[in-house]
Amino acid sequence: MMSARNAEGDGGVIDLTEDSVAFPILDLPPELVVRIIEHAVTISSKDKRVAIFDGTNAHQEPAITRVCRWFRSEGLPLFYTQNMFTLSTTRKSTQALFRWVNNIGLQRASTIQNLHLYWFDNSPLCDLTLGKFLSEMRFLEDCAEAAGLGPRFGEHIFVRFQDSKLVLGSGNLDRCYELSFVKFSRTSGEWQRVAELSALFNPNTPGQFAGKDFWVTDSDSDNTASDLVKHEGEDEDRQDI
Structure with a gap:
């Protein structure tokens, strides 16, 4: 026995x-x-x-x-x-995410198949811009570095895009973007490396993502930011959490 x-x-x-x-x-x-x-x-x-x-x-x-x-x-x-994992990108939760990744190791973290991050911002979703999203990505990199993962960990973080636009969830994943620690080929769309986003999507480039239409929903890739009814963000300030 x-x-x-x-x-x-x-x-x-x-x-x-x-x-x-x-x-x-x-x-x-x-x-x-x-x-x-x-x-x-x-x-x-x-x-x-x-x-x-x-x-x-x-x-x-x-x-x-x-x-x-x-x-x-x-x-x-x-x-x-x-x-299926989720978190709101407050400072505490985001740092907790990367401490967890540091603890389990990148190899195990790369096997996570479903990780959605609620875009934590005081602005209504209809007012979020490409510049704000790039700031969100820099925030992720800063939290990863603070968790001991190094200043270049953004090379190991991927975000889901569709036709060069950020994919946001709908329903109970409203305002959420999908994150991975490996470049998936299993889902529709493409996965962009966070460390390369600033070079790929410069908000100051004329004609690139004019206005707010830099994202689509996963339920309908033809819907852009200006086509959808948006919801207000929470009032809590991320920096003070």
Whole structure:
């Protein structure tokens, strides 16, 4: 009978050995165990995403992945690929995001398949400009550097675009843009490297993204900023959070 004991040098992960306390789940067929692990680590849905820095540690490694090395090797990839993560780009939440990335490492962070950031700004969405978006991207880079990821981490951050326009969410993802730590090819549209955005999209270039029409919604790529009803931003000042 397999059982569990503490494993030294493995971050508190429990090692499975013989002649100790029984661990009944290991008596199940391996494929069923994997299904149980997947169910345990998939904690989000379209209506309830895993919020980063919402007063909980939901975005941290699930407890089941610390049971043993097998559970960890099966569970962690599923946790990052199957869950939907979100945060509002306040200073605290954004710094928490990059501290988390620094902790889990870029390799694991690059397996996150669904990460949406709520564009935190006091302006109504209809008043947000390309210049403000580029400032938002510099803010991300500053937070990444403050979290210990270095001044050039923007080279590892990608934002989703469609036909050279920023893609923003709709519905419960209204005002959210999609972020990744790898250049995806799995979704429609293109992924732009944050470190290159200022060079690619200069708001002072004549004729480039005139007015507010520099973004589209993911639900309809023909809708631009001037076509849509916008919502007011929150009143809280990001710099004072």
